Amino acid sequence: MSDLNLSIEVPYVTRVEGHGTIEIDLKAGKLLTSHLAVVEPPRYFEAMVRGFPWYDIAPITSRICGICSVGHQLTSLKATEKALGIEVSPQTVLLRKLLVYGATMQSHVLHIFFLAAPDLLGVPSVVPLAASHPDVVKMALRMKKLSNDICDRLGGRTIHPNRLVPGGFTRLPANADITWIREKLTEQMVPDAKASLELLKSLAPGFPDFHRETEYIGLASDDEYAFYDGAIASTDTGRLPLDQYLGVTNEFVVPHSTAKHCRHARSSYAVGALARFNNNHRHLRPLARAAAEQLGLVPPVTNPFLNTAAQLVETFHVVEESLELLARLEKTGIRDEAPAAPGSLREGRGIEATEVPRGILFHDYTYDNRGLVAKANCIIPTTQNTQCIDDDMEALVPWMLDRGMSKEQMTLTLEMLVRSYDPCISCSVHFLDVRFVE
């Protein structure tokens, strides 16, 4: 980089959720600054739930996010259930898994087509895409609407489902809903996913061929591609039980961001679709496995830009998984059952995790003997990715300079890098301990 001076600032990265600023400062060939500065204010959810009763927590914490509300709600419910010793029925687990899969489809489709694809198609947003590629936009809207409808029919509402409570559901879907979802997935989502694959294959050369050795962390299981439950898995260190999550996440504060950062075996780690793929690929369903092969995803994949491709692979997988679960539920019929209740209130701590679209999400609650929250901690996927994004940028800048990229090309590539993580930036800022120095 010799004696080059270069300054790049993207004040508000577009096509991501929330607000973050890309800042690159190269002086006399030395990279002084390369990071994503999160400028969102702290959200204080972990403090807000203190003193609230066990049955009120999930509706509050689901408001952490309007995109991943299903994931927050389910992780919250599982943590409460674990703390209070509430066992849910196998039917509840199946229905919750279907919700997770529906939410995954919805989020991945939104990201692939509305947020990431415009870069690959050379347009600034999805709006000009409507004119240049109307069939693509119509297909994306169709896929997103179906995913929304799945969450509606199972959870009562697309955003912040209102039928999920500790122990189960206040209102169960009808048998007709199960059949409707299965038919729509088969007749509509599978063909649309296949068309999406053809499109993404044609656009794949547009992903920068950038690689960086990275630790990937997510849920893993011996039985399935883990979304709803499992152990913590690291591509560097293997598996750990959920209750050791603090020794994995190791949150720390940085001066340039209101979001905390995380590190484990290296200076950072990645979570999300690529991390799940790298940890769980052997459990992929047939269509998903074929999609991965056609997209050139050979594990371990170390190109962060391919997180978008991994999302499409996962879209196939969750559709295939959903079809199997729906067939099971059609065979048994939906059984009328009330939510399981705690035997008695007791002090307890529950640590749980779910894979939400952006990665592994942890909720950790401690209850007192009245069933009120005494302490809460939530570690969000995007928080876990922030240091990884910064480390990627630090490696990406010299990589781009070596290739003689213009400042405009470099700026776009940096934005694409941030978008590839599909960050939920406002979720990543939670509760900072504040100490006033007098």
Added chain:
Amino acid sequence: MSGGPAGVASGPLSVVGLGNEGMGDDGVGMAVARMLAGAGGDGAAPRVAAGGIDPTIVASLLAEGNRVLVVDAVDMGARPGDWRLFSPGDLASLPRGREVSAHALSLSSIVEMARALGWESRLRVLGIQAGAMAAGAGLSPGVRACLPGVLRRIRREAEDLHEVDTDR
């Protein structure tokens, strides 16, 4: 307050309320959606969706062939509680820099997308001039006072379209 032209196009009517209910008058679209949903109705009653701060549901409903009426807080320089029915063309012709919708670019982008996809005849926006949009506040008095008139207009729109549909 005034009403604009009501376009007649095919497809069932869906009313989508947008807004942030925690931000005063910004939540008026959601308030209208909840009042309509709570009122129920006969075959002429529109389908109602509370879209919150995500207007992509508008595009999804249009993609399904629905006629969509979006209800949202706007800033058109009028008195709080004044409301107007906009067509996508009305929104597009506003001077640059004068954001009509309090949800700014996102709803505008959806409108632009609808025009590009040839769906504009099925889309209308009922914009209600916002007063105060402070966190934690409810609807301001002027905006609250306009709600009965807004609801009557929406019901009339739905009934007119229902008559057209049943006459086809």
